[in-house]
Structure formats: C-alpha cells, structure tokens
Amino acid sequence: xxxxxxxxxxxxxxxxxxIHDYDIPLTSVDLVIFTIRDNLLQVLLVKRGDHPYKGxxxxxxxxxxxxxxxxxxxxxxxxxxxxxxxxxxxLEQLQGFGSKDRDPRxxxxxxxxxxxxxxxxxxxxHGAGADEAVWYPLEGQNAQKPVVKLAxxxxxxxxxALQRLRSKVEYTSLPAYxxxxxxxxSELQQVYEIILGRPxxxxxxxxxxxxxxxxxxxxxxQRLGSNRPAQLFAVRAxxxxxxxxxxxxx
Amino acid sequence: xxxxxxxxxxxxxxxxxxIHDYDIPLTSVDLVIFTIRDNLLQVLLVKRGDHPYKGxxxxxxxxxxxxxxxxxxxxxxxxxxxxxxxxxxxLEQLQGFGSKDRDPRxxxxxxxxxxxxxxxxxxxxHGAGADEAVWYPLEGQNAQKPVVKLAxxxxxxxxxALQRLRSKVEYTSLPAYxxxxxxxxSELQQVYEIILGRPxxxxxxxxxxxxxxxxxxxxxxQRLGSNRPAQLFAVRAxxxxxxxxxxxxx
DNA sequence: TCAATAGTGTCTGTCAGACACTATCAC
DNA sequence: GTGATAGTGTCTGACAGACACTATTGA
Numbered sequence: 070x071x072x073x074x075x076x077x078x079x080x081x082x083x084x085x086x087x088i089h090d091y092d093i094p095l096t097s098v099d100l101v102i103f104t105i106r107d108n109l110l111q112v113l114l115v116k117r118g119d120h121p122y123k124g125x126x127x128x129x130x131x132x133x134x135x136x137x138x139x140x141x142x143x144x145x146x147x148x149x150x151x152x153x154x155x156x157x158x159x160l161e162q163l164q165g166f167g168s169k170d171r172d173p174r175x176x177x178x179x180x181x182x183x184x185x186x187x188x189x190x191x192x193x194x195h196g197a198g199a200d201e202a203v204w205y206p207l208e209g210q211n212a213q214k215p216v217v218k219l220a221x222x223x224x225x226x227x228x229x230a231l232q233r234l235r236s237k238v239e240y241t242s243l244p245a246y247x248x249x250x251x252x253x254x255s256e257l258q259q260v261y262e263i264i265l266g267r268p269x270x271x272x273x274x275x276x277x278x279x280x281x282x283x284x285x286x287x288x289x290x291q292r293l294g295s296n297r298p299a300q301l302f303a304v305r306a307x308x309x310x311x312x313x314x315x316x317x318x319x
Numbered sequence: 320x321x322x323x324x325x326x327x328x329x330x331x332x333x334x335x336x337x338i339h340d341y342d343i344p345l346t347s348v349d350l351v352i353f354t355i356r357d358n359l360l361q362v363l364l365v366k367r368g369d370h371p372y373k374g375x376x377x378x379x380x381x382x383x384x385x386x387x388x389x390x391x392x393x394x395x396x397x398x399x400x401x402x403x404x405x406x407x408x409x410l411e412q413l414q415g416f417g418s419k420d421r422d423p424r425x426x427x428x429x430x431x432x433x434x435x436x437x438x439x440x441x442x443x444x445h446g447a448g449a450d451e452a453v454w455y456p457l458e459g460q461n462a463q464k465p466v467v468k469l470a471x472x473x474x475x476x477x478x479x480a481l482q483r484l485r486s487k488v489e490y491t492s493l494p495a496y497x498x499x500x501x502x503x504x505s506e507l508q509q510v511y512e513i514i515l516g517r518p519x520x521x522x523x524x525x526x527x528x529x530x531x532x533x534x535x536x537x538x539x540x541q542r543l544g545s546n547r548p549a550q551l552f553a554v555r556a557x558x559x560x561x562x563x564x565x566x567x568x569x
Numbered sequence: 570t571c572a573a574t575a576g577t578g579t580c581t582g583t584c585a586g587a588c589a590c591t592a593t594c595a596c
Numbered sequence: 597g598t599g600a601t602a603g604t605g606t607c608t609g610a611c612a613g614a615c616a617c618t619a620t621t622g623a
Contacts, residue, residue, distance in 0.1 A: 295601090545573065549575055
C-alpha cells in the first residue's frame with residue numbers, strides 16, 4: 070500500500086519532533102507502601118542519598134525509565150521490586166501531584182501509587198548504593214498525622230494515602246493484602262480494626278466477609294493453639310492488583 | 320545566617336541540573352468534560368488541528384505551561400476555560416495514564432481530569448486557530464460504549480471516566496453540577512436517572528437528597544407552570560470543586 | 570372541573586449491629 | 597475440669613424502596 074500524502078506529512082512532523090526543544094516538567098512515580106508489622110500499620114520510607122533533600126526521609130520512587138518501562142504500572146512495580154523484592158502486591162494508582170515549586174529542580178509532577186504488601190514477604194534492600202529503607206509505624210488506633218516531616222510534598226501525599234486507605238477499607242477487601250497468603254478470619258478482623266482504629270463486631274464482620282465472596286476456605290488448613298483451631302483462608306486467585314468492591318452493597 | 324556547607328553543596332547541584340540532559344516522558348493534562356444537553360449525557364470532544372492524529376476527534380487537553388501554570392489543577396482549569404469559557408466547575412482528577420506507545424512522539428503520560436458543567440454556562444470557542452469543538456452525546460439509557468474512535472488512548476479514558484461518573488453518582492451529589500445554578504428536585508432526579516439509566520423512586524430520592532444536606536432551598540424562588548409550582552434549590556456554597564460524599568451512609 | 574407535576578405519609582422486608590450462645594482445642 | 601479463642605444464632609431498631617396519598621398551580 071502506498072504511503073499517502075497525509076501519512077508522509079505526519080512522518081515528517083514526527084521526524085522533526087524533539088522533546089528537548091520544549092520546556093517540560095519533570096515526571097516521576099512515587100509509592101506509598103503499607104504493611105502491618107507488630108500490630109501496627111506501617112509505611113515504607115527511604116532516606117534520600119542524593120540531592121535535593123539529601124539525607125531527608127521520603128517516599129520511595131524515582132523517574133520513569135523510558136527505555137525499560139512500558140507503562141506507569143511497570144515503573145511502579147519496578148520501584149517496588151527494587152525496594153522490597155515484592156513482585157505481586159495489591160497496587161493501584163492514588164493520584165497525581167504536580168506544581169511549580171514542589172521540587173527545587175523545577176516544575177515537577179508525580180504519579181503516586183498505593184501498595185499493600187505482607188511484611189513477611191519483604192526483604193528490604195540495604196547497603197551498596199541503595200538508600201536506607203525503614204518501616205515507619207503510623208501510631209496505633211487514634212493515630213493522627215505521621216510525626217516525621219518528609220521531603221518534597223510527601224507528607225501531604227502520605228496523609229492522603231492514609232485517608233484513602235481508611236475510606237476504602239470500609240467497603241472493600243483491601244486489608245487481606247496486608248496479610249501473608251494464609252490467614253484466619255480473626256487475624257483479618259484485627260487488621261481491619263488496626264486500620265479503622267475501632268473494634269468491629271465479630272458476627273457481622275464474618276457475615277460481610279463471607280458474603281463478599283472474595284476469600285477461599287483452605288480445606289484442611291488450620292491454625293492450631295491452646296484453643297479451638299481456626300480455619301485458614303486465602304484471597305481468591307485472580308483478584309490481585311485488580312479493582313473490586315466485594316463488600317459494597319451497590 | 321551563613322550558608323552552610325550542605326546548603327551550598329545543594330545549590331551547586333541545582334545549578335548544574337539541566338532537565339534537558341535526561342530522557343523524560345512527555346507530560347500533558349487531558350479533560351473529560353461532561354454536561355447534560357437535550358436530556359442526554361454529553362462529552363466535549365475536539366478535532367485535532369495538529370499532528371499527531373491530525374483531524375481525529377480527541378479529548379481536550381494539552382501540555383503544562385511551566386511558565387504560567389502553578390500546579391496541575393491550574394493547567395486543567397486553564398484548558399477548561401480555553402475550550403468552554405467556564406470558570407468554576409466541578410473538577411477532580413480522574414487518573415494518570417502513561418506508556419511507551421500511547422503517543423507516536425514517544426513515551427507519554429497524562430493527568431486526566433474529570434469536569435462537570437452546566438451546558439447553559441458554556442460558550443464553545445470556535446474559529447481562529449481553535450480546534451473545532453462539539454458536544455458528543457453518550458447514547459441514552461442503556462448507552463454502552465461511545466461510537467467514535469478517539470485519538471491516542473482517549474476512547475479507553477472516556478470509558479473509564481463514564482464508569483467513574485456512574486459509580487460516584489450512586490452516593491454523591493455530583494449530578495447537581497451538571498445543572499444550572501438553580502434547579503428543582505425533579506430536574507435533579509431526572510439527571511440522576513439519565514446517568515444511571517434507570518428510574519428512581521421519588522420519595523426515597525428526596526429523602527436522601529434532603530438528608531445529604533448539600534442543597535440550599537432558595538426562599539421564594541419557584542419554577543412555575545401549569546401545575547403545582549416547584550421549589551428551587553442551589554448547591555450549597557463552598558462545596559464546588561471539593562471532594563465530599565453527602566449521600567454516603569458511612 | 571381536569572391535567573399535570575410537586576411533594577408527603579405509610580407500610581414492609583431487609584439487614585447491620587448487639588449480644589448471647591455453642592464448639593473445640595491445650596493443658 | 598479451666599481458659600482461651602473460633603464460630604453461630606437470635607433479636608431488634610433503622611431504613612430504603614414501593615406505593616398510595618394529598619397539594620397547588622394553569623387552563
């Protein structure tokens with residue numbers, strides 16, 4: 070098929086197009102990675118090894134690698150893997166932020182992701198050029214604002230992520246991703262209570278979860294102790310990284 | 320106060336930093352602008368005047384102007400004003416999109432905004448360099464996918480925006496922003512029905528709206544006709560552009 | 570009077586939360 | 597048996613939706 074005049078005109082345009090001719094903003098991807106450790110909700114922070122804000126605590130993140138990353142999700146997953154070794158978490162985009170003055174290098178925008186992982190599957194990467202990474206606990210139940218001041222506008226971003234987590238927990242199965250692959254309903258209820266900061270009724274909690282129909286009972290698998298053994302459950306396969314509202318009544 | 324070694328080191332870093340040294344993605348802001356016209360939900364589309372996708376229909380949008388725009392919201396508001404003349408709509412960020420191949424010019428990312436405006440306040444900008452702009456109806460009630468194929472990945476983005484609109488309508492006051500400043504409860508109910516594609520019960524609709532407590536009754540203002548006159552309402556001041564869930568039961 | 574739409578009242582089935590109950594293990 | 601936690605059953609108040617009713621205008 071011959072190349073039409075229109076096509077060749079477009080190709081000429083693209084040939085002459087050079088992104089470096091324009092004033093454009095910096096664009097990065099940042100991550101708010103939550104987990105449960107020691108019965109507390111915790112978030113992953115890194116100490117910045119480079120300017121700007123060198124030595125300050127920040128959310129993990131970085132620039133899009135236009136050679137290797139095929140899309141934004143890929144960038145987020147790569148960053149997550151680099152910091153934690155985790156491959157398949159719950160991951161969703163939180164929101165974008167961008168302004169003239171959030172980064173001293175100039176106009177800067179970032180796509181912020183929101184990840185939930187089980188702390189048992191994590192190996193934090195240390196040493197050898199890697200920025201120092203720590204789990205930072207978001208104080209217990211009544212837990213207002215995080216205490217540390219973070220680099221850039223990351224404190225505000227963390228605040229928003231927390232809000233989003235709390236509001237989504239009300240009607241979704243998200244907290245299941247904060248636990249190891251196998252867990253009991255009591256353990257799951259405890260996670261809901263940690264995030265929401267208030268006790269839940271056992272009976273209605275179990276009713277909702279069962280009706281939500283996003284957990285699989287693992288036949289024969291039980292957690293033993295000096296009490297009645299507890300049935301183990303797992304998140305139903307195929308739901309990871311997806312958007313879904315199992316507890317919604319809509 | 321003397322400039323510390325650390326500060327001057329950072330300043331030196333910033334002096335040498337040049338964004339044009341890096342391979343970075345294109346970053347733009349796009350808008351999904353909804354309104355109600357002729358009892359149909361409609362979305363604003365523009366015909367592209369430049370490459371790429373010249374002559375194709377697309378969502379309105381463009382690049383961030385790093386000189387004039389102080390933040391992402393400002394870019395979105397500016398674009399909205401340029402296309403429609405509207406100053407104060409309901410505006411929220413929908414989601415970011417970015418990938419290697421969504422734009423033939425190279426790695427491209429976009430922050431997509433979601434706007435609701437009253438069609439009565441709009442003057443579409445035509446002629447003189449402006450791209451042609453039209454309201455495109457999203458077919459009536461059962462209304463599945465939009466028919467036109469849009470440029471870039473805009474068809475998928477529009478699809479997602481529609482989903483988001485429909486799901487938010489279930490429990491928020493959003494539809495009020497699709498109407499003129501003053502409206503009756505029956506008119507508002509009609510908008511909900513258009514978006515959801517199903518009839519609502521008058522009594523429970525009115526109960527919910529009144530309890531939501533986001534409308535102000537306009538004393539003395541009534542819509543007349545050859546029937547009982549209807550009380551006029553307005554969205555409570557101070558809620559515009561804000562995030563809120565008046566109908567939520569949480 | 571009628572036609573038309575605005576606006577209210579009542580009933581009922583559903584369901585979430587409160588709370589008490591039973592079950593099953595280690596010791 | 598006891599202590600501890602798992603898991604279930606029952607009741608009740610709140611409330612959303614169905615539907616019938618009343619209200620108020622123009623013609």
